[in-house]
Amino acid sequence: MRHEQHQDTLSRRDRRIERRQEEILEAAASVFAAEGYAQATTREIAAAADIAEGSLYNYFASKRDILVAIISRSPSPIDRLWAEAENLADRDGFIGLVERALLAPAPEQPWIRTVTKEAWTDDELFREYQADHVRETVTRVARLIERGIEAGWLRPVDPEHVAQALVGTLMASMMLLLRHTRGSEEPGEREQAARATADLLLFGLMKPEGTPHA
Amino acid sequence: MRHEQHQDTLSRRDRRIERRQEEILEAAASVFAAEGYAQATTREIAAAADIAEGSLYNYFASKRDILVAIISRSPSPIDRLWAEAENLADRDGFIGLVERALLAPAPEQPWIRTVTKEAWTDDELFREYQADHVRETVTRVARLIERGIEAGWLRPVDPEHVAQALVGTLMASMMLLLRHTRGSEEPGEREQAARATADLLLFGLMKPEGTPHA
Amino acid sequence: MRHEQHQDTLSRRDRRIERRQEEILEAAASVFAAEGYAQATTREIAAAADIAEGSLYNYFASKRDILVAIISRSPSPIDRLWAEAENLADRDGFIGLVERALLAPAPEQPWIRTVTKEAWTDDELFREYQADHVRETVTRVARLIERGIEAGWLRPVDPEHVAQALVGTLMASMMLLLRHTRGSEEPGEREQAARATADLLLFGLMKPEGTPHA
Amino acid sequence: MRHEQHQDTLSRRDRRIERRQEEILEAAASVFAAEGYAQATTREIAAAADIAEGSLYNYFASKRDILVAIISRSPSPIDRLWAEAENLADRDGFIGLVERALLAPAPEQPWIRTVTKEAWTDDELFREYQADHVRETVTRVARLIERGIEAGWLRPVDPEHVAQALVGTLMASMMLLLRHTRGSEEPGEREQAARATADLLLFGLMKPEGTPHA
DNA sequence: AATGAATGAGTATTCATTCAT
DNA sequence: GATGAATGAATACTCATTCAT
DSSP: OHHHHHHHHHHHHHHHHHHHHHHHHHHHHHHHHHHOTTTOOHHHHHHHHTSOGGGHHHHOSSHHHHHHHHHHHSOOHHHHHHHHHTTOOSHHHHHHHHHHHHHOOOTTOTHHHHHHHHHHHOHHHHHHHIIIIIHHHHHHHHHHHHHHHHHTSBOOOOHHHHHHHHHHHHHHHHHHHHHHHHSOOSTTHHHHHHHHHHHHHHHOSBOOTTOOOO | OHHHHHHHHHHHHHHHHHHHHHHHHHHHHHHHHHHOTTTOOHHHHHHHTTSOTTTHHHHOSSHHHHHHHHHHHSOOHHHHHHHHHTTOOSHHHHHHHHHHHHHOOOTTOTHHHHHHHHHHHOHHHHHHHIIIIIHHHHHHHHHHHHHHHHHTSBOOOOHHHHHHHHHHHHHHHHHHHHHHHHSOOSTTHHHHHHHHHHHHHHHOSBOOTTOOOO | OHHHHHHHHHHHHHHHHHHHHHHHHHHHHHHHHHHOTTTOOHHHHHHHTTSOGGGHHHHOSSHHHHHHHHHHHSOOHHHHHHHHHTTOOSHHHHHHHHHHHHHOOOTTOTHHHHHHHHHHHOHHHHHHHIIIIIHHHHHHHHHHHHHHHHHTSBOOOOHHHHHHHHHHHHHHHHHHHHHHHHSOOSTTHHHHHHHHHHHHHHHOSBOOTTOOOO | OHHHHHHHHHHHHHHHHHHHHHHHHHHHHHHHHHHOTTTOOHHHHHHHHTSOGGGHHHHOSSHHHHHHHHHHHSOOHHHHHHHHHTTOOSHHHHHHHHHHHHHOOOTTOTHHHHHHHHHHHOHHHHHHHIIIIIHHHHHHHHHHHHHHHHHTSBOOOOHHHHHHHHHHHHHHHHHHHHHHHHSOOSTTHHHHHHHHHHHHHHHOSBOOTTOOOO
């Protein structure tokens, strides 16, 4: 009994610590989103997390460590989409998936621009991001492509490399499409761009050979 | 005579100023490439330009101004490629163009990573970059697509939106492919990725309807 | 009985407290020796004493308090030497004593450098050190000198002031000689320096008047 | 002419720089003396020198660099004394010299305690101090001792080692005697201590052999 | 126009001490 | 008494920009 209580206490403390960490990450993410990583100060992060500045360092070794933790813990928008990919197996489902991927709002996680920016020139962050988010998705997509080829509704391509290209291009395009959100040009502009991109990736630019002239 | 000489002096001075500005931009670009924009100090830029730190401010209003000037003056790698696009009109030339675009090494301008990074979260820089480099290219590509459709070797798509999607996706992919240069994984890896992406953009993933099973 | 037990408990607790205090002092002394007082952190001291950081403050009021406690509890190297001085009464014994004092390695207590350093500019620590270690030694040496004069093997000097000067000079020289330990120049260097100093203190520089030319 | 003027301008600037450096050193020395090296802040030093905090770093690379510069530029009290030693050659002059050395006020340079304290546990500073101040003095004293031995008024000792011992002991004793200044005990106390030390170093403790009983 | 010294606001991180559990 | 998370004051150093010469 006594022992159990001890365990209980320990785990309660552990849970408190974990909760605190997540509070900090959440606060930091919002500050990063608002100001960018470089501009964000530890003072602001601490204030947003409603703790003392020094307390940050009880949970993370450095400001950069916080960024790394954000990257590895947060699901990227792509993750969620391809999670459902697992169960897809038909042509129309696949098309819908690519379209939805490009239309996904994803601004629920505004810090993603900051993370992307930093990862862009920081090889360590880039690897971290790839390892935590991209790798698995590529594998899943490769399997999906394989099945599509077998089922006959996908061109016979090299599944591995094309999966890489597709995911990379999808991500890059999503990032670019995210920009449309801000400069609020004509509404629907973003949707049209997304649809055009989806069409491009799915059907390519070239008219299939053996197709009669328009 | 006196007047002419004055004019002469002025224009000579103007030319000197312009030459100096370009020297500074060149120096700054190499420093930015080596260290990134945020890390680069005005002291380093001045040293690289062989000029006093204070003198920088006779030519540019701020450090950021130098970055903006670099963006608007330097041709982007895409520019040069699509410049030759003007004269293309056949199917194979088009295919080759896309492939070359993705395979272009582009490390001649290493500062491009820095510029991209900064433009990524800085809306003003982003617009600057688009206005100076992307807009015109999109227009040219749209015309090219139009001609391709008319000539019958391109699918009948909306030229404007697909041009946007193509250029955006091409640029994004190029950026991603640039990363491959650094972590020198297996040689040829980058080429394979580029080729897979080109194939994706040109022919799409889907098997054209009406095509017999494999 | 109950009363006795209470006393017993108390004194057992007292003993435990004292033991803990000494453990802390020992741990702190070794940390101070390794890093110096300013560099040493309470975290390190606590770790070395195998105790929680906060628990330190159940035994000592502050970090500085620990230093003070170290000073007042630890015997200085001089103490032990002059302890044996008590029983000396002859010329040769005295000479040997001074020589041994200067040659004493004293690295058994490496924290002495730290203590000395801090006491050097901290008047309160200095007084503490004097009161706890120097004062009594000076008195003993003065008595020794007095006896030497009476016995006829010491010059007739003012015992009190010369004792002060001798102890002070001895201590200062020992401190300086301690430095030799580190930069391990030629071996024997330290011994020679010590011997020269002993000779100086014992026989002075001047040739006694009335001594024939060399 | 023009060239000369150019030189003139340069040297004026140089002189201004040098003057500034010395102002900073002077200001820093007084702050160090008042608070000790570790306690002194760059903000205080800058304020005392009446310049901006950042300007410090136009003249010195770091706070520690300022300390090193103070050490190597400032004459130690010993330096000045032994400068006059050069011309001494007789017994009484020598005696007077040692006495004056120990009585030298030297609190004109209150930062010397700080410097000593830091050099005490910092081998690099210690070497710096030795190289800049002690080495030459030891050599001069060795020559002086040599002459004294030849002239017959000094005991036949090893000049080199005894010079080292004498200077070291003198310095150490001076340092200790400096403490008397602060805790203003009885006036004259310091003088008596100094005189006793001088007597000790000059004539030693032991009664010369062959001297009749008192 | 050129220079480079002067400026001073801006900031991540450390650490002795406190205090709730 | 024990713990260790929370605190927050304290600080050397950087660097874009200005300005006197």
